[in-house]
Amino acid sequence: MVKTNDPDTNNISSEVKAKFNGFIEPFFSEHYRESCYPGLIFHQGKRKMLQINVPAKDLPTLLQAKPSKDNDPDSGKNRPEVKGHAEEIKDYVVERAKADKPWVLGTITANVDQQHIKIQELGRGICIVVIPNGVKLDITDGQHRKSAIHELIFSDESHLISHDDFAITLILEGDKRQCQTDFRDMAQTRQLDKSLLLSFGKFEGRVGITKNLIEQVRMFKEKTEKIKASPAKQLIYTTNYIARFVSYVFADDPNNQLQDIDVEQSSEALGECLNQFFSKCRDTHDISESKEKPTINQVAAFKEYSILGMSVGLEVLGRLLHCTYDKDRKYFDVDKVSQLAQLDWSRKNSLWENNIVRKAINSDKKVYRVSNSPSAVKDAVVAVKTTLGWI
Numbered sequence: 001m002v003k004t005n006d007p008d009t010n011n012i013s014s015e016v017k018a019k020f021n022g023f024i025e026p027f028f029s030e031h032y033r034e035s036c037y038p039g040l041i042f043h044q045g046k047r048k049m050l051q052i053n054v055p056a057k058d059l060p061t062l063l064q065a066k067p068s069k070d071n072d073p074d075s076g077k078n079r080p081e082v083k084g085h086a087e088e089i090k091d092y093v094v095e096r097a098k099a100d101k102p103w104v105l106g107t108i109t110a111n112v113d114q115q116h117i118k119i120q121e122l123g124r125g126i127c128i129v130v131i132p133n134g135v136k137l138d139i140t141d142g143q144h145r146k147s148a149i150h151e152l153i154f155s156d157e158s159h160l161i162s163h164d165d166f167a168i169t170l171i172l173e174g175d176k177r178q179c180q181t182d183f184r185d186m187a188q189t190r191q192l193d194k195s196l197l198l199s200f201g202k203f204e205g206r207v208g209i210t211k212n213l214i215e216q217v218r219m220f221k222e223k224t225e226k227i228k229a230s231p232a233k234q235l236i237y238t239t240n241y242i243a244r245f246v247s248y249v250f251a252d253d254p255n256n257q258l259q260d261i262d263v264e265q266s267s268e269a270l271g272e273c274l275n276q277f278f279s280k281c282r283d284t285h286d287i288s289e290s291k292e293k294p295t296i297n298q299v300a301a302f303k304e305y306s307i308l309g310m311s312v313g314l315e316v317l318g319r320l321l322h323c324t325y326d327k328d329r330k331y332f333d334v335d336k337v338s339q340l341a342q343l344d345w346s347r348k349n350s351l352w353e354n355n356i357v358r359k360a361i362n363s364d365k366k367v368y369r370v371s372n373s374p375s376a377v378k379d380a381v382v383a384v385k386t387t388l389g390w391i
Helices: 014-030 056-062 085-098 143-153 176-187 194-199 205-216 239-251 263-280 285-289 296-305 311-322 334-341 374-387
Strands: 035-044 047-055 108-112 118-123 126-131 137-141 165-172 357-359 368-370
Touching (some): 014 126, 047 056, 108 176, 194 205, 194 239, 205 263, 263 311, 263 334, 311 334
Antiparallel strands (some): 035 047, 108 137, 357 368
């Protein structure tokens, strides 16, 4: 837990603290049978709002969700609950807390009619917020977080968050239609691209391996888009492409998070394997071994020529490398990796025909489209293994 009373950062004298405590204590004593919290007042969007921090044990009784039911949006103030989402949040908190690792849940936003609470303004935007017994704060945003905390508080693992507080932004609004509008407005945030989420992910499992490979593998280094869903013109891959590839290599499953794998050992083994592969492969040798960044034209030509410049090419390669990996020895078969490197990975190779590379329908010209469907990838892998005599 971070301490905030470090002498280097907190130079308020004990005398001033004593005076402040003496001043503020009567407010809490007067309202000891009600919910009473220090708060901050601010104004936004032509409305008055409050910020309070609430102990975990108070949340289940203080907050209430009013989700819409059935097919009637007007039956509540926010969306229907998404099945399983609260459980996911609870599992996240429990997993991190048990491992003694940091975790965070975003601020919960709620609304209440100002007439139903007491605000004792102390000046400079500081106040005491008194919420009488029986008054509920209606959740505008954060119903799943509240449900997760509720379940955890009433479980055998409540001790994991018993000393934690949760921030609530309180909109002083009693009009139901305006509350629904507030929810809609808050819900219109742009979903983060998978590459950015992975880039900010915990350094463990496939996320840790992916981050290491982006720096260790010459074909990936400075050629990978780490934020957006699609690579910029001068980049070849995305973090998400590589993460799926990593899961294919070690688990033959693009969604496996590889939680129990040794990140550094696996990164080193796969990094050496890939540097060997990309160096020996005719399609990738020039880009991989060059000390200069490829130009936009070079990147475009590579993507147009080779399936290794596409996500589907990495998926095929990942599934094939899975066949070369010895889990017990943490080792990739060098000879088999060399066999893969000697293949023709260009789109024109008949090996990919009618699996991931298919002739465009209704076209007399030799125009091809690339398919990344699971069945197409599976057929491509079988075709390679058959050609190389692996099956």
